[in-house]
Amino acid sequence: MKKNSYLKKLIPYAIPYKKYAYLNIISNVFYALFGTISFLTLIPMLNIMFDTSTVKITKMPTLKKYDGIVEHFDMLKEYYGNLANYYATTNSAQFGEMSTLSYMVIAIMITFLFKNIFGYLAMYFITFLRNGVLKDLRNDVYNKTIDLPISYFSERKKGDIMARILGDINVIQTSFLSVLELLVREPLTILFTIIAMFAISFKLTVFVFVFIPISGYLISLVGKTLKKHSTKVQSEQGKFLSILEETLSGLKIIKGFNAEKLFNTKFNESTNNFNNYSNSLSHRQNLASPTSEFLGIAVITALLWYGGQMVLVDKVLNAGAFIGYMGLAYNILTPAKQISRASYSVKRGDAAAQRVIEILETPNPLQDKENAIIKQGFDNEIKFENISFKYEDEYVLKDFYLRVPKGKTIALVGQSGSGKSTIANLVTRFYDVNKGKITIDGIDIKELTKHSLREQMGLVTQDAILFHDTIANNISFGKDVSEEEIIKAAKIANAHEFIMEQPNGYQTSIGDSGNKLSGGQKQRISIARAVLKNPPIMILDEATSALDTESEKAVQDALEKLMQNRTSIVIAHRLSTIQNADLIVVMKKGEIVEQGTHQELINNKDTYFNLVNMQSLG
Numbered sequence: 001m002k003k004n005s006y007l008k009k010l011i012p013y014a015i016p017y018k019k020y021a022y023l024n025i026i027s028n029v030f031y032a033l034f035g036t037i038s039f040l041t042l043i044p045m046l047n048i049m050f051d052t053s054t055v056k057i058t059k060m061p062t063l064k065k066y067d068g069i070v071e072h073f074d075m076l077k078e079y080y081g082n083l084a085n086y087y088a089t090t091n092s093a094q095f096g097e098m099s100t101l102s103y104m105v106i107a108i109m110i111t112f113l114f115k116n117i118f119g120y121l122a123m124y125f126i127t128f129l130r131n132g133v134l135k136d137l138r139n140d141v142y143n144k145t146i147d148l149p150i151s152y153f154s155e156r157k158k159g160d161i162m163a164r165i166l167g168d169i170n171v172i173q174t175s176f177l178s179v180l181e182l183l184v185r186e187p188l189t190i191l192f193t194i195i196a197m198f199a200i201s202f203k204l205t206v207f208v209f210v211f212i213p214i215s216g217y218l219i220s221l222v223g224k225t226l227k228k229h230s231t232k233v234q235s236e237q238g239k240f241l242s243i244l245e246e247t248l249s250g251l252k253i254i255k256g257f258n259a260e261k262l263f264n265t266k267f268n269e270s271t272n273n274f275n276n277y278s279n280s281l282s283h284r285q286n287l288a289s290p291t292s293e294f295l296g297i298a299v300i301t302a303l304l305w306y307g308g309q310m311v312l313v314d315k316v317l318n319a320g321a322f323i324g325y326m327g328l329a330y331n332i333l334t335p336a337k338q339i340s341r342a343s344y345s346v347k348r349g350d351a352a353a354q355r356v357i358e359i360l361e362t363p364n365p366l367q368d369k370e371n372a373i374i375k376q377g378f379d380n381e382i383k384f385e386n387i388s389f390k391y392e393d394e395y396v397l398k399d400f401y402l403r404v405p406k407g408k409t410i411a412l413v414g415q416s417g418s419g420k421s422t423i424a425n426l427v428t429r430f431y432d433v434n435k436g437k438i439t440i441d442g443i444d445i446k447e448l449t450k451h452s453l454r455e456q457m458g459l460v461t462q463d464a465i466l467f468h469d470t471i472a473n474n475i476s477f478g479k480d481v482s483e484e485e486i487i488k489a490a491k492i493a494n495a496h497e498f499i500m501e502q503p504n505g506y507q508t509s510i511g512d513s514g515n516k517l518s519g520g521q522k523q524r525i526s527i528a529r530a531v532l533k534n535p536p537i538m539i540l541d542e543a544t545s546a547l548d549t550e551s552e553k554a555v556q557d558a559l560e561k562l563m564q565n566r567t568s569i570v571i572a573h574r575l576s577t578i579q580n581a582d583l584i585v586v587m588k589k590g591e592i593v594e595q596g597t598h599q600e601l602i603n604n605k606d607t608y609f610n611l612v613n614m615q616s617l618g
Contacts, residue, residue, distance in 0.1 A: 010172070028122045034114040037111050038108055374448075410568070459539050
């Protein structure tokens with residue numbers, strides 16, 4: 001990615017807030033203008049008060065006409081100088097020197113007041129732009145994260161993605177302000193100041209600008225490695241967030257296996273790396289300000305030497321103009337330092353933006369096709385037509401063919417790694433097949449919208465995935481349903497009784513990942529959620545694996561009621577779950593080795609018979 005090219009990527013996010021950008025620019029123009037005027041107001045007064053050689057003007061000056069831009073500019077400068085001279089002279093004669101001094105102070109205060117008012121307004125307007133871009137960008141990254149296929153997350157650490165959504169976007173927000181300072185406020189301040197400096201002395205300003213490129217080159221040397229160090233800091237932050245997420249998720253296992261020391265070591269190693277990278281980054285950032293200030297003072301020192309010669313020896317510049325010129329020259333230092341800091345912030349923001357944009361620009365191979373079909377119902381059958389699939393290099397399914405007629409229950413059995421759960425992942429289109437196709441009612445599921453496809457299916461997985469919310473909300477899961485419907489679904493899943501024993505019944509918060517409930521209770525809430533959805537197709541992936549014997553009997557009865565008049569694909573390792581299935585498909589290493597009813601397969605005394613005897617159906 002080219003340097004700072006992320007700015008182009010962020011422009012669409014700024015467009016909805018462009019009015020705030022315009023107002024910010026207008027405010028910055030006036031901020032820079034009044035910042036320059038505040039120093040120019042000093043010069044005529046200083047000439048009157050301290051330069052005894054200045055001739056006092058007692059008649060109102062008139063505006064003469066000249067040809068040419070330079071002559072016209074010099075004429076304006078002379079006219080406004082004489083006008084200030086006239087008012088200062090007449091005021092001093094009438095009311096005394098202190099009155100002139102008072103007017104001078106008031107004029108300076110007014111210019112600084114306007115400068116600061118417009119400075120505040122610039123920041124006021126930019127706040128809406130910055131925070132708006134931050135909000136929209138974070139929403140887009142989150143939406144993209146949800147939209148990306150499951151395969152994307154199997155290759156990446158959750159903590160790194162969290163670091164991008166949280167930390168990196170905050171860096172972009174800070175950097176975004178720096179970009180605007182880099183493009184608008186500080187350059188305008190420098191521009192207006194330089195115009196005023198040229199107006200006072202062309203020769204002296206040319207002398208100053210001999211040193212500026214040298215200073216700029218030296219400052220740029222400091223920031224060359226900043227982006228590289230920023231990337232390291234942000235990557236390492238993602239790493240220790242991943243370790244933290246894994247620690248919180250697997251705390252029982254860590255404690256049970258006395259692995260606290262192992263995880264402490266991993267986390268400490270990561271935070272040490274983060275500390276070292278952060279120190280290196282901070283040292284370079286901290287070097288920016290003193291470097292730019294020292295180089296600025298070096299320019300001022302050279303200016304004092306050369307300008308002093310013009311005033312004292314050559315006598316081509318009066319003292320008041322020189323003092324005002326020095327103020328203007330120093331006025332360049334602050335924006336120059338800000339530009340220096342902003343350039344470092346932009347480099348850091350560029351590194352952060354690359355990580356965020358990487359998520360936004362990740363292609364999604366599971367996108368809906370253009371004019372994809374919206375499936376409204378399920379009529380005939382699901383068919384797996386000689387499908388093959390691999391997660392990485394080796395195929396886990398090979399030429400798999402299966403028909404699932406409407407209203408039938410098909411059970412998939414086999415030892416671990418035989419490809420059973422992969423079938424559930426493919427029919428829900430969490431992954432796409434590598435060869436062959438899966439059809440519903442004769443339509444390839446790739447031709448359907450993912451939303452309408454999944455709307456036909458209820459999914460209960462081996463791990464009951466619940467959310468930090470109430471029991472009722474976990475069952476309804478965003479659906480606008482009545483409390484009676486939620487209770488009905490819970491009763492079918494044999495969950496109502498234990499729910500009513502909770503402190504607040506259905507409104508009880510179940511904690512992070514439902515950790516306040518037992519495994520069997522969590523699974524029954526998960527089943528109740530599928531019951532409430534009431535889909536025509538049910539996919540049960542080891543749905544009863546977390547239940548004890550007593551709960552299993554009750555839930556098995558509920559599942560059988562649920563599967564009546566529905567099409568069900570059941571992946572299970574318990575005999576009770578699958579013995580009443582219309583068809584049992586026995587799998588081994590991604591292929592079907594046997595199929596039939598429970599009794600037929602028992603009579604065959606082959607693979608299924610052996611699995612039943614060993615109680616290792618899955």
